[in-house]
Amino acid sequence: MNDKSKAAGGLFKWATSTDSCFDIFQQVEPKRKKAEQMAITLENANRDLAATEAALKELNDSLAVLNAEKKVKVDELQELEDQSNMMTRKLNAASKLITGLGSEQVRWSADMERFKVDKIKLIGDCLSASSFLSYSGPFNFILRQKMIFGDWKMDLVKKEIPNNEVFKLETFLTDEVIVSRWASEGLPSDELSIQNGILTTFASRWPLCIDP
Amino acid sequence: MQAVNWIKIKESRTKEFKCLTFNSNNYIKTLELAIKFGSSILFESIDTEIDPMIDPVLEKNITMEAGVEMLTMGDQKIEFNPEFRMFMTTKIANPNYTPEIFGKTMIINFSVTLMGLRD
Numbered sequence: 001m002n003d004k005s006k007a008a009g010g011l012f013k014w015a016t017s018t019d020s021c022f023d024i025f026q027q028v029e030p031k032r033k034k035a036e037q038m039a040i041t042l043e044n045a046n047r048d049l050a051a052t053e054a055a056l057k058e059l060n061d062s063l064a065v066l067n068a069e070k071k072v073k074v075d076e077l078q079e080l081e082d083q084s085n086m087m088t089r090k091l092n093a094a095s096k097l098i099t100g101l102g103s104e105q106v107r108w109s110a111d112m113e114r115f116k117v118d119k120i121k122l123i124g125d126c127l128s129a130s131s132f133l134s135y136s137g138p139f140n141f142i143l144r145q146k147m148i149f150g151d152w153k154m155d156l157v158k159k160e161i162p163n164n165e166v167f168k169l170e171t172f173l174t175d176e177v178i179v180s181r182w183a184s185e186g187l188p189s190d191e192l193s194i195q196n197g198i199l200t201t202f203a204s205r206w207p208l209c210i211d212p
Numbered sequence: 213m214q215a216v217n218w219i220k221i222k223e224s225r226t227k228e229f230k231c232l233t234f235n236s237n238n239y240i241k242t243l244e245l246a247i248k249f250g251s252s253i254l255f256e257s258i259d260t261e262i263d264p265m266i267d268p269v270l271e272k273n274i275t276m277e278a279g280v281e282m283l284t285m286g287d288q289k290i291e292f293n294p295e296f297r298m299f300m301t302t303k304i305a306n307p308n309y310t311p312e313i314f315g316k317t318m319i320i321n322f323s324v325t326l327m328g329l330r331d
Contacts (some may be wrong), residue, residue, distance in 0.1 A: 138319040185221040188214070196215070196322050203318040206270060206298045208258065211215035211322045212305040 124156045124163020129172055137199050138210075141192040173198045215322040216256065219299050223252040227295070231256055234263045243269065243298075247283060250295030258302045262313055269298060270316040 002009035131152055136144045148169070156163045170179065170191065182197050183189045200207045223229040228251030232239045243266065246253045262270070268285045274292055275282050281292040305323060313319075 138314070138321055140321055140323065182218070182222070185218055185225065186214075187218040187222075192324075193214070196320050197218075199318060199320045200215070200219070200299070203320075205316065205318040206300065208300040208302065208313070208317040208319050209215040209219075209322050210305070210307060210319065211213065211301045212303055 118164070120162045121164045124161045125167050125172055127156070127161065128152055128163065128167055129169065132169060132195075133173075133199065133203050136195075137203070137207075141195075144192075144195065169198060170194050173202060214324070215320075216254070216301050219254055219301070223254070223297065223299075227251055229254070233257055234259075240265055244285065244290050246298075247285075247290050247292055247296050250293030252297040253299070255298070255300040258300050260304070260307055260309060262300075262317075267316070 128148060132144075132148055136147055139147065149167075153163070153167075174194065174197070179189060179194055179197075182194070187193050187197050196209075200209065220229070220231070228246070228249065230242060230246065230251065231254045232242060233256055236242070243253055245251075247269070265286070268283060273284050275284065277289075281294070282289045283292040300317065309319065
């Protein structure tokens with residue numbers, strides 16, 4: 001076109017340029033509009049995201065609170081379970097004890113009956129024991145036996161004073177522990193020596209021992 | 213000697229213990245201290261006589277004064293410790309004590325009889 005007319009060439013160039021410019025504008029315009037729209041959408045999305053994040057944070061916070069509460073509750077549960085276990089053990093032990101004691105009841109009742117009888121018999125036994133402590137010291141074994149288990153016993157029976165048929169000084173005034181301690185200290189364990197031990201230790205007057 | 217040996221071991225195991233005779237020097241003083249501090253006294257080899265000086269102890273001549281047990285001995289008063297123990301022994305096999313002594317003391321026949329030996 002430049003070969004024919006310079007002016008027409010320039011005009012043609014302008015026309016084609018304007019045409020292509022229009023084409024491009026036509027292409028760009030919807031894209032620009034779309035971009036604007038997209039920007040708005042993005043903004044909205046961002047707003048939504050922020051809101052969602054805030055909500056998430058809130059939920060996380062409440063979750064933490066709930067977790068803490070759960071921990072407390074679990075601890076409580078554990079404690080209660082422990083308590084329940086302990087109670088169960090105690091209950092078992094208690095019921096065992098009760099069944100165990102139940103079998104003892106018979107024996108204890110029998111013991112009580114025996115003690116009731118013994119309590120009455122104490123009168124005569126105490127009289128024998130105190131007479132022994134007061135009067136039998138100077139005598140030898142044979143005479144002592146005759147006094148305590150012969151004459152005095154007969155008298156108790158005759159006067160109908162309740163007394164134990166098998167009255168023994170060794171068990172009434174001492175016990176095995178004392179006797180074995182005396183034995184370890186050099187006192188023989190025959191009946192006479194135990195009687196002498198009782199007299200030496202329990203008499204109300206000071207002892208004078210005939211000890212050849 | 214059975215009784216003497218036994219008393220010696222028994223009493224010296226747990227507390228202060230002294231053997232005396234009526235011929236010991238100043239035995240009254242020792243006795244007074246024993247009564248005060250609650251120790252044990254053994255009078256060994258007593259004859260047929262008991263020194264009348266210790267009669268107040270034998271008779272337990274005790275009075276209560278301000279919540280304390282006091283033993284009047286001669287012209288003085290001694291605090292009586294309930295832990296105090298007194299023993300006497302004689303070597304005479306068949307002693308002839310007066311009824312007063314029988315009353316004041318607990319005479320115990322430790323002599324070993326044939327029966328005792330058999331056990």
